[in-house]
Amino acid sequence: MKSQFANSVLIAFLMMGVFAPLSSADEIRLENGFVLRGDSKLIRSIDQYIVNTNQRNIGDPRKEGEFRYNPIIQVDDQIRTYYISDDLLAVDGRTVKSDLLSAFDIFKIPQVKSGRKSIPLKLLQGVGKITPFDELGQREVTIHTSRGNILVIQGITFLHPRYVKVQGLNYEWDVTLSTDSIPPAILHKLLLSSADIDDPKMQRSIARFYIQADKTYEAYQFLDELTEKYATDGKEYEDVRLEIREQLALKLFNEIQTRRQLGQYDLAYESAQALPRNDIAPEVLFEIDKFIKQYATDLERLDSTPLILAELQSQLANHEEDPKLNLIRRIVSEELSQASLPRLNSFFELEKDATLTAEERLALAYSGWILGAEAAVDDLQLTLNLWQARFLVYDFLRSREHDAQLVNQIKSIESLNAERLTALLQNLPPVPSDTPITGGTQVDLTLRDHQDNEMKYSVLPPLEYSPFRQYPVLLALPPTGIDPQTFLEWWGGTAEETGETLRRGYLLVVPQFQVTQGLRYNHNLLELKRIHQALMEVRRQFSVNSDKVFIAGIGDGGDAAIDAGILHPDLFAGVISIRGRHAEDALHYWQNGKRLPWYLVGGEYDGRHSALLNKMFQGNSDLIYAQYPNRVSEWYREEQVQLFDWMALQNRNLDQLEIEYEAFVPQDEVKVDWIECRGLEVQLARLSSRRRTVPLEAKLTSHKGDSTTLQVTKTLGSGHTFYISPQLHDFNQQLILKVKGSQKLKELIEPDIEVILDDYRTRYDRQQIYWAKFEF
Incomplete structure (x- = not known):
């Protein structure tokens, strides 16, 4: 008999995968918190060749003449090999542990090998069709070579909770795959075929294998099958079953938390309702009950808020603004959802405050709706002005061209400053399109x-x-x-x-x-x-x-x-x-992306250029390279x-203090962060090779309480535009702009409403909105 608990968990987890790392092997923790696990060591380069970018130490008598290099950490987790720069490592981020096979339940699968032949790597051109694994744990792989196709029969020979070993049965083509990549039904049959299923020790071993592989539902289902097959009450597995129930409950709780964070409130609520009450820690139950209560409160607020807003409006001493307020209430009612409800938090917190008038409460609700709860105000006339700005901004964003008349109307709105306009834009829903958008629907x-x-x-x-x-x-x-x-x-x-x-x-x-x-x-x-x-x-x-x-x-x-x-x-x-193989040209302009985090993935025989990888590692790039041994074209x-x-x-990573950029393709304008360079097409066209580049360098210096200096220090452009954001510059300070030592501006500047509107309409970047720009 399959348990109701297992069924409920299965339904909950059909939509969400939860992955828990195993605490084994070396642990490599990066500064950003990312963790890799496997056997680790330090190497000089990914191909064991010291690249030419290494320099000899100068000025240090103890190391004079020696080569200095930035070590690379290699992490092998059996499935793939990771390479990362030693500079990315957190302080005390490398912990050496032992990954003992005895700590896991493992199974060997017998496979018949016959006359294994080798595949000359120099003939290798890629991998073609790969069939699914059958019930025997075998599959067919088509290898493309310059002499024709080779059909390799592979079989699973070793099962580990994290990985499986797959060996060529007729050719020497062996790979290691993640256990998660094996279909559950095939994995189940292989486990049963590799052990004496009538032996209670092996039954427990299979259950533990599933737990160690983070497949707790499969473990629970397996124990249910044993109970049904052997007509027992399952008491001999009660300790294992209890461990599984606790893990499943914790997984489901983690799923609820994750869905809440992702704004998937209905799915989180369904999962919370499916969570069993037994075998759950009291503190976990407290959090679940707290969420269920909040969910019910939110639903009640969705129903009652329009009525409360209407009641407050009826209490106003002056009803001259009723037509505007009716329209605003209708819009808020239509836009109300669990995702938008937090905009009313300031209103909810002070809803029953007897010291506030109905006018002030309405202002808190309607201003918070368009500015965010943190920026809500209790001035109703100011709130109506801000709503007028919202309507005009929508008209401005819908217009095909820059509409100077709309800009002037927005500028004329009383009390609309750069801070409020920025908050309004950041909280503005996208301009409605003709195509309906539904979550999960392409x-x-x-x-x-x-x-x-x-x-x-x-x-x-x-x-x-x-x-x-x-x-x-x-x-x-x-x-x-x-x-x-x-x-x-x-x-x-x-x-x-x-x-x-x-x-x-x-x-x-x-x-x-x-x-x-x-x-x-x-x-x-x-x-x-x-x-x-x-x-x-x-x-x-x-x-x-x-x-x-x-x-x-x-x-x-x-x-x-x-x-x-x-x-x-x-x-x-x-x-x-x-x-991706990295174009050879990227060797010449890769440093443009040095501020970027990179994650590169490939097979051992994919043909990736190691020279570029080594350059990036030696340059301390934020780079992770994952290489899958003996694999290609996947x-x-x-x-x-x-x-x-x-x-x-x-x-x-924005608002760089120093910008170094190499323009490398024929284009007239290049914008990098807060600086734009124009007139480059002529310069780029003169280059004899696309591997030559045109440099652009700029930097920011800021003196607290004094001024902000932005300057272009190296350029071949004929014109430059500086983009000024509040994160980059304190508008209470003096701004100094220079191009190649020539001072172009030195003054206190004011935010420009027109620049803000045009910038948002051009880029729709809610996280970075420029308040001013200057062209020279």
Whole structure:
């Protein structure tokens, strides 16, 4: 008999994967909190070759003439080998432990090998079709060589809770895969076939294997099967069953917490209701009950708030503004949801404060709605002015061209300053589009690129998507020849089986960025501009957290992701390239992306250029490189969980004190962070090779209580624009602007409403809005 508890947990976990690391092997903890586990050691370079960028120590008599180098940490977790710069390591971040096989329940699977032949690596061209594993743990792999295809039969020979070993039975082609990559039904059959299922010791061993593999539902289901098969009451497994119940309860609680953080309130509530009350720690039950109570309170508020607002309006001494207030109340009522409800927190906190008038309470509600609860005011006339600004701003954003008349109307609104306009824009939902947007439902869109060509792109919003919540973005670039739908499902999953972006609350964007479909990406500016334009459109139409935008690609899509990150290092929180080979040209401009976190994934025989990797490591780049031994031409799905764990720790790095940039493609303007350089096309056209670059260097110096100095120190451009944000400059201080030593400005400046509006309308960047700009 299958337990009701197991069923409820299965339903809850169909939508959400929870992964718990095993405390084994060495632990490598980076400064950003990311953790790797495996056998670790220090090496000089990924190919054991000391790259030419190493320099001899100068000025240190003790080390005079010796080569200095930045060591690389290599971490082998049996499935893949990680490489990271030693500089990324946290203080005391390397803990050496022992990973003893005796600490795990392991199983050997007998497979018949016959006359294994070797595959000459020099003939290797890639891997073709790979069939699923059958009930015997075998599969077929087609290897492409210059002499034709080779059919390799592989079999699973070793089961570990974290990994499985797969050996070639007719050819020497052995790999190690994640245990999670084996279908549950196949894994179950292999476990049963490798042990005496009638032996209670082996029964416990299989149950423990599932627990160690973080497959607690499968462990519980296995014990249920034993109880049913042997017609026992299961008492002999009660201690194991209790451990499983506790783990499942904790997982479900963690899922509830995660869903709350992602704004998936309904799914969190369903999971909370499914959580059993037995075998749960009291403090966990307290948190669950607290959430259920808050959920009920929120639902009650959704129903009662429009009525309360109407009642407060009826209590006003003066009803001249009733038409405006009626419209505002209708909009708020329509936009009310659990995602938008926190905007009314100031109103809820003071709702029953007898010292506040009805007018002040309405002001707190309606101003908090458009500025955020922290910026709410109790002045109703000011609030009405701000709502007028919101309506005009929407009209301005909808207009095809810059509308000077609308700008003047917005400027004329009393008490609208830069701070309030910025808060209004940051809390403004996207301009409603004709295409309805539903969480978990794919939206297919088109845009006209800068050459008036049509470009298609698909967006998969996260579950319970709300325009009142700002979401991280994964901009995913598919390899040439792959159906975009297949690529989208690889990252996001399907309605039946959700993938990582849906689980983790990401907006997934898949643009068909190639100008000519079917033609490989060839490191050209046209397609890079299309990628950039797709991101701008997504920021316009969806609610985006611009500090959490990641660009990822596979194959030549991975090459495009690398180029896009190097071209626009201030747009992304990180770059992911899977099986990208790195264009040789990237050797000459990779330092543009030195501020970016990089996560590169590949197989041992994918043909990645180690020279660039070594340069990046020696330059202390924020780089993780994951290499899968003896594998080639795959997408390496095992890395997805690690990728998203890593992304959760990254944020865009803006407002650089020093900017160093090398323009490398024929374009007239280059904007990096707060500086834009114009007139570069002529300079770039004169270069004899695209491997030559045009430099741009700028820096910021700030003296507290004195002034802020921004200066361009190296440039070949004919014009420059400085973009000034409140994070970059204190507007109570004097601003000094210089270009190559020539002072262009020295004065106290005021925020410019028109600059704020134009900047937002151009970039839709809610996290960084410029208040002023100066062109020279």
